[in-house]
Amino acid sequence: MTLRKKLLLFIPLLVLLTNGVTFFLFESTKTVQHSYNTMMDRMLLYTQSTQTADDNVRALYTYLLNPEESSQLALQQQQAVLAQIQSRLASQQTETAITGVLQGYIHMLETLEEQEQAAQQKADTSKSEALAESLTHYEEAEQTSSFIREEERRLIDLELSAYEPVYRSIQLEIVRMDWLGPTVFIINTLLSIVLALWISRSITEPVDRLVLTAQHLSKGHLDADYLPEQTGDELGILSEAFRHMINDLKVAVSRDKDRLESERLVKELELQALQSQINPHFLFNTLNVLSKLALLEGADQTSDLIVSMSKLIRYNLSQLDRPVTLGDELRHVQEYFTIQQARFRNRVEIQQQIDKSVLGLLIPALTIQPLIENAFVHGVERMESGGVIKLVMEQADDGVRVRITDNGMGMSAAERDALLALHEPPVPAPAKKNSMGFGTRNVIKRLRLFYCSQDIVYIESEPGRGTSVILLLPATDNLEQKGE
Numbered sequence: 001m002t003l004r005k006k007l008l009l010f011i012p013l014l015v016l017l018t019n020g021v022t023f024f025l026f027e028s029t030k031t032v033q034h035s036y037n038t039m040m041d042r043m044l045l046y047t048q049s050t051q052t053a054d055d056n057v058r059a060l061y062t063y064l065l066n067p068e069e070s071s072q073l074a075l076q077q078q079q080a081v082l083a084q085i086q087s088r089l090a091s092q093q094t095e096t097a098i099t100g101v102l103q104g105y106i107h108m109l110e111t112l113e114e115q116e117q118a119a120q121q122k123a124d125t126s127k128s129e130a131l132a133e134s135l136t137h138y139e140e141a142e143q144t145s146s147f148i149r150e151e152e153r154r155l156i157d158l159e160l161s162a163y164e165p166v167y168r169s170i171q172l173e174i175v176r177m178d179w180l181g182p183t184v185f186i187i188n189t190l191l192s193i194v195l196a197l198w199i200s201r202s203i204t205e206p207v208d209r210l211v212l213t214a215q216h217l218s219k220g221h222l223d224a225d226y227l228p229e230q231t232g233d234e235l236g237i238l239s240e241a242f243r244h245m246i247n248d249l250k251v252a253v254s255r256d257k258d259r260l261e262s263e264r265l266v267k268e269l270e271l272q273a274l275q276s277q278i279n280p281h282f283l284f285n286t287l288n289v290l291s292k293l294a295l296l297e298g299a300d301q302t303s304d305l306i307v308s309m310s311k312l313i314r315y316n317l318s319q320l321d322r323p324v325t326l327g328d329e330l331r332h333v334q335e336y337f338t339i340q341q342a343r344f345r346n347r348v349e350i351q352q353q354i355d356k357s358v359l360g361l362l363i364p365a366l367t368i369q370p371l372i373e374n375a376f377v378h379g380v381e382r383m384e385s386g387g388v389i390k391l392v393m394e395q396a397d398d399g400v401r402v403r404i405t406d407n408g409m410g411m412s413a414a415e416r417d418a419l420l421a422l423h424e425p426p427v428p429a430p431a432k433k434n435s436m437g438f439g440t441r442n443v444i445k446r447l448r449l450f451y452c453s454q455d456i457v458y459i460e461s462e463p464g465r466g467t468s469v470i471l472l473l474p475a476t477d478n479l480e481q482k483g484e
Contacts, residue, residue: 115141327359348387379408
């Protein structure tokens with residue numbers, strides 16, 4: 001008998017026996033389980049409706065105290081959830097003794113909804129009499145909510161009483177399973193042991209020898225031969241195929257060594273070719289082509305924006321470890337202004353006050369633009385209109401003063417002190433403020449290291465009154481040597 005016939009005969013018999021017992025147990029408990037699930041779903045629905053009613057009252061109270069759009073939207077959402085639960089309750093099929101109580105419970109939910117709508121309508125007017133009436137409706141809604149909680153407990157008690165026979169049936173099923181389950185387990189275990197012992201004689205021993213041979217082959221021992229003697233079943237055919245495979249491996253190993261070495265060299269050449277294609281000039285050339293194409297198509301503004309973006313990228317990919325002049329930074333910032341002006345349009349006004357005599361001062365690269373970007377992103381980005389960002393470069397007593405000012409949201413004294421101290425603020429800030437602090441601290445740290453001084457950056461800011469970042473850049477002989 002082949003292995004296939006053995007397995008097709010004995011394993012399906014064991015599976016059929018197990019499935020038959022399992023199907024019998026499943027059918028015997030299916031009806032009881034369905035009734036139990038139906039009851040539990042209704043009880044959970046009662047509890048959910050009560051909780052939703054309480055949430056509606058709380059949302060109404062919040063709206064009456066603060067009649068804003070957000071609180072109104074929250075109230076409407078809660079009312080929509082309550083209406084959905086009412087629809088689900090109305091479709092429930094219950095016992096006759098529970099139907100009347102359930103209908104009354106649904107009417108209470110409807111009454112609560114009407115009271116909330118009346119309170120909301122009165123609250124929408126500014127008359128004192130209407131406000132008093134809205135409070136009266138709110139008190140009625142709160143009282144109705146308490147009645148709903150009482151009716152919910154009553155419904156749950158009725159459900160438990162009506163389904164008491166179901167509980168008893170479940171207990172009987174559990175008792176029957178207590179002896180039927182172990183019996184089925186013992187029978188299946190014995191049959192499995194007998195089948196395993198029988199299979200181990202005709203299958204597992206040859207398989208073990210094949211596994212042992214495969215383990216030696218995986219370690220490179222091609223001369224190991226633990227294969228079983230050839231037989232007429234599938235394992236015999238597999239053993240013979242294994243012998244042929246070992247012989248083929250011996251012939252192929254020597255040939256594969258040369259092939260692998262050749263492939264390794266080819267992979268290295270391919271990698272070098274791919275790396276050589278990663279060239280920033282390709283990106284710049286592509287942007288220039290897009291700019292010319294936009295210009296030819298009459299999209300002058302698009303062409304200008306592409307040129308500005310190309311210059312920004314070229315500046316960012318330049319040798320940033322060398323100092324640049326204030327004039328270079330100013331040109332970089334103006335390209336950034338061009339892009340942001342296209343984005344914000346009339347929402348933000350950009351003002352510049354530049355003393356051309358200071359533009360030869362050497363500073364670290366990418367110093368001004370990150371501060372300007374913070375003014376946009378964390379200062380005026382959320383303003384619908386009236387945003388102002390001002391950049392001033394002028395002579396000071398001991399050097400050059402650079403001031404970046406915005407009229408945005410500002411920051412607290414603790415946040416300002418944390419930025420200047422180069423550590424995280426004492427209170428965790430939102431994600432945007434964290435990114436703002438990271439960029440600003442990076443600029444502050446580089447400036448202090450570049451000028452070997454702590455008194456370089458000053459921040460003036462108050463919540464809701466904007467922010468000013470002031471850079472006091474000394475003009476010394478040492479600084480010019482550093483630029484050289």
